[in-house]
Amino acid sequence: MDKMDQIRRTPKWQTYAVASRLQYAKGRMMILDHNIDWDISTGLIPYPDALKRMEALQGAIRDDNARELIWLLEHPPLYTSGTSADPTELLSQQFPVYDTGRGGRYTYHGPGQRVGYVLLDLARHSKDVRCYVHALEGWVIHALGHFGIEARRAEGRIGIWCDTQDGREAKIGAIGVRIRKWVTMHGFAVNISPDLNHFSGIVPCGISEYPVTSLAALGINATLSDFDTALLSTFPDFLNSLAKADENCTVSPT
Numbered sequence: 001m002d003k004m005d006q007i008r009r010t011p012k013w014q015t016y017a018v019a020s021r022l023q024y025a026k027g028r029m030m031i032l033d034h035n036i037d038w039d040i041s042t043g044l045i046p047y048p049d050a051l052k053r054m055e056a057l058q059g060a061i062r063d064d065n066a067r068e069l070i071w072l073l074e075h076p077p078l079y080t081s082g083t084s085a086d087p088t089e090l091l092s093q094q095f096p097v098y099d100t101g102r103g104g105r106y107t108y109h110g111p112g113q114r115v116g117y118v119l120l121d122l123a124r125h126s127k128d129v130r131c132y133v134h135a136l137e138g139w140v141i142h143a144l145g146h147f148g149i150e151a152r153r154a155e156g157r158i159g160i161w162c163d164t165q166d167g168r169e170a171k172i173g174a175i176g177v178r179i180r181k182w183v184t185m186h187g188f189a190v191n192i193s194p195d196l197n198h199f200s201g202i203v204p205c206g207i208s209e210y211p212v213t214s215l216a217a218l219g220i221n222a223t224l225s226d227f228d229t230a231l232l233s234t235f236p237d238f239l240n241s242l243a244k245a246d247e248n249c250t251v252s253p254t
Contacts, residue, residue: 035067036067036120037068038071038072038232039073040228041073041074043074044074044075045074046075047078047096047098047109050071050073051098053071054071054117054185054186057069057119058180058183061121062182068120069117069118070118071116071117072116072228072231073115074113074114074115075111075113075115077198078095078097078098078108078109079096079106079107079109079202080097080098080102080106080109080176081098081106082103082107083101084104085104085105085106086203090106090201090202091201091202092200095201100176100186102178102185103176103177103178104158104176105203106202106203107174107202108194108201108202110194110198111194112192112194112195112214112216114192114224115188116187116189116231117187118188119183120132120184121182121184122182122183122242123182125239126242126243129179131242132177132179132184133175134241136175136177136188136238137153137160138237139231139235139237139238140173140188141160143230144162144172144190146233146234147215149162149172149220150163151172151173157207157210158175159174159175159207161210162213164217165219169210170212170213171210171212172190172213172215174204191215194214196212196217199212
């Protein structure tokens with residue numbers, strides 16, 4: 001089986017082409033002009049299946065000029081470990097633990113969390129890893145803004161942060177990437193309505209001083225599809241930020 005056959009045979013996703021008209025859930029349409037595929041999965045995708053597909057497509061993008069992909073999905077409850085994971089930060093093994101090869105430490109994935117795997121060839125956009133991560137963070141922050149959340153980066157702390165209803169700073173999203181020969185994989189995870197108790201089995205991203213939160217915990221009644229719509233509408237700005245990034249990894253004035 002070649003790489004492209006491996007990719008096609010992965011179950012439970014719907015493919016949307018972001019080349020012209022994009023067919024979205026419940027009959028909604030969105031027009032985008034970027035030649036990148038979007039897959040929005042149904043059901044809970046086992047982590048080994050997702051990793052196998054990402055690795056196959058990463059190789060196909062690199063070696064066979066395959067189309068790039070934004071893949072939105074949910075996983076069953078599990079923990080993943082990055083290349084900097086500290087075993088002492090795995091506090092419970094109530095869920096399976098998977099090595100990922102991405103950067104970062106321990107992260108939780110589970111139902112109610114929107115995971116976005118971003119497979120782009122930076123040679124087609126901007127060959128700057130630091131600016132890519134900065135743009136990825138900005139995309140998530142921009143999408144969260146559609147729900148009135150003033151999300152932000154925090155100096156010295158990885159991830160996406162916001163204030164809770166009682167004024168505490170909390171983490172609402174995680175970022176973790178892996179890049180081989182300028183082709184990205186992994187991406188982001190944003191807490192829409194997961195069971196936040198599941199995070200108690202790890203020290204999320206090695207940061208114990210701050211809690212995690214979600215849109216639901218902030219009193220925002222949003223679905224995964226609602227967040228997908230926000231991601232779609234802010235996607236052109238994400239691509240523009242890659243194309244126009246200056247030395248400070250911000251969008252240069254036009």
